[in-house]
Amino acid sequence: MPLAIFDLDGTLVDSAPDLRAALNRLMAAQGLDPFPLPEVAAMIGDGARALLLKAFTARGLAFDEALLPGFLDDLEANSAVLTRPYPGMVAALEALAAQGWRHAVCTNKPIAATRALLAELGLAPHFALVLGGDSLPVKKPDPGHVRGVLEGLGVAAADAVMIGDHQNDIRAARGAGVRSVFAAWGYGEGTGADLSAAAPSALPALLG
Numbered sequence: 370m371p372l373a374i375f376d377l378d379g380t381l382v383d384s385a386p387d388l389r390a391a392l393n394r395l396m397a398a399q400g401l402d403p404f405p406l407p408e409v410a411a412m413i414g415d416g417a418r419a420l421l422l423k424a425f426t427a428r429g430l431a432f433d434e435a436l437l438p439g440f441l442d443d444l445e446a447n448s449a450v451l452t453r454p455y456p457g458m459v460a461a462l463e464a465l466a467a468q469g470w471r472h473a474v475c476t477n478k479p480i481a482a483t484r485a486l487l488a489e490l491g492l493a494p495h496f497a498l499v500l501g502g503d504s505l506p507v508k509k510p511d512p513g514h515v516r517g518v519l520e521g522l523g524v525a526a527a528d529a530v531m532i533g534d535h536q537n538d539i540r541a542a543r544g545a546g547v548r549s550v551f552a553a554w555g556y557g558e559g560t561g562a563d564l565s566a567a568a569p570s571a572l573p574a575l576l577g
């Protein structure tokens with residue numbers, strides 16, 4: 370049975386508004402200026418700690434590690450306030466399942482916030498396995514993150530495809546010997562992807 374491995378932020382769901390809200394709550398608590406949505410979207414892809422690091426660097430400040438646990442708690446509690454699946458995504462997941470595909474999630478978002486988000490949006494039942502950015506010792510772009518999904522479900526690389534909106538997704542898939550589809554509706558760049566999809570609704574035909 371083929372496996373479709375989905376990235377989360379910027380691929381399955383438009384989560385930049387909640388990431389921005391959590392980031393700006395932290396910024397406000399530190400007496401710092403908020404970030405506009407496009408600037409936050411461009412910082413998403415390397416996980417929550419990296420987002421904070423980039424935000425503080427953008428303000429010319431060093432990042433204090435002691436701020437991370439509170440940010441993670443906020444993200445977990447508020448991961449699906451503004452976040453929604455991309456239009457057509459649920460229908461695409463269902464159509465792919467009807468075509469015989471199983472689904473998994475491979476995200477750099479921490480696993481606690483990931484599970485909360487998937488549960489709150491009713492998406493969890495679609496996925497046979499979910500790995501977050503802190504589920505393994507490595508995360509995307511390390512191919513070990515994608516390999517962890519394959520091994521967890523006993524699927525060969527040749528029977529899988531990775532769908533993602535970021536270079537990290539494309540690189541991790543390539544390193545694991547998995548075909549990649551660039552999710553052009555998300556936040557990042559897809560240089561080097563095997564295929565590109567303009568919208569979730571294109572996935573069922575693209576994957577056959």
Ligand SMILES: O=C(O)COP(=O)(O)O
Pocket residue numbers: 376377378379412413414415416417420475476477478479535
């Ligand atoms: O939270 C992030 O920065 C990235 O998450 P993603 O891997 O689901 O895009």
Ligand SMILES: [Mg+2]
Pocket residue numbers: 376377378379380413414533534535555
């Ligand atoms: Mg992404």
